Amino acid sequence: MATSKLKYSEEELVLALKRNERTAFEFLYDHYSGALFNIISKTLRDEERAADVLQESFLKIWKNIASYNPEKGRLFTWIMNIARNGAIDAARVEGRKPAMDDIDNKAVQNERDVYEDSLTSSSEMKAIVNMLRPERKILIDMAYFQGYTHEEISEELSIPLGTVKSRIRTALQELKQYFAV
Structure with missing residues (x-):
């Protein structure tokens, strides 16, 4: 995991992500992977599966960043929903409801x-x-x-x-x- 020394405003980060800048994706991962992993883990109750879903979530974020619209909400909310939905889908594939x-x-x-x-x-x-x-x-x-x-x-x-x-x-x-x- 890279430790980026760069700082971005949310607007700068979104623009850099949309330009597919590697340092912006490293920054995004460094600053948000822990929070997303916690969200996924709470749903799945399986750290190994949660790590897989986290990786899948970041791939979706990378592939779909062009569709992010800042007028509809914050970047964190958008990526959190991608991770949460991935965890819900993974739980359903396993034939169970998310943990409560x-x-x-x-x-x-x-x-x-x-x-x-x-x-x-x-x-x-x-x-x-x-x-x-x-x-x-x-x-x-x-x-x-x-x-x-x-x-x-x-x-x-x-x-x-x-x-x-x-x-x-x-x-x-x-x-x-x-x-x-």
Whole structure:
């Protein structure tokens, strides 16, 4: 793993990635692979398979970077969704649902997003998510950290699908205020 001394703003990084600059991909890997690995590992519960899915995720990022649109969201969100979806697909290929833990015993282990000045550590991320009402917190955990679909959450928790969707939407709106640049 290369240790890049370069620093990029998010806009500079995206432009360099779209120009297929090797140093930009090294920077991306160095700064985001840990967070993506944690997301994948929590879903798969198998470190070897998680490492494979991480590699597949970075290949998808590399091949599809031209389709990234900064107007639709941050780079970290885009790559996180690629990794999360890869983990969900891998879990389904194995014929099982993604793993589910007790929300109160689970810490959010994502590495700091270098472009999120408002967050300085994963403990702050956990603290922000923990500020949500319990019925919203568990839905955010299941949907974004464990890889459940809205339908699976509805079934697992015996909550109507519409309620799941509206609670997640409300929770995301509530969280959005903490992530505003």
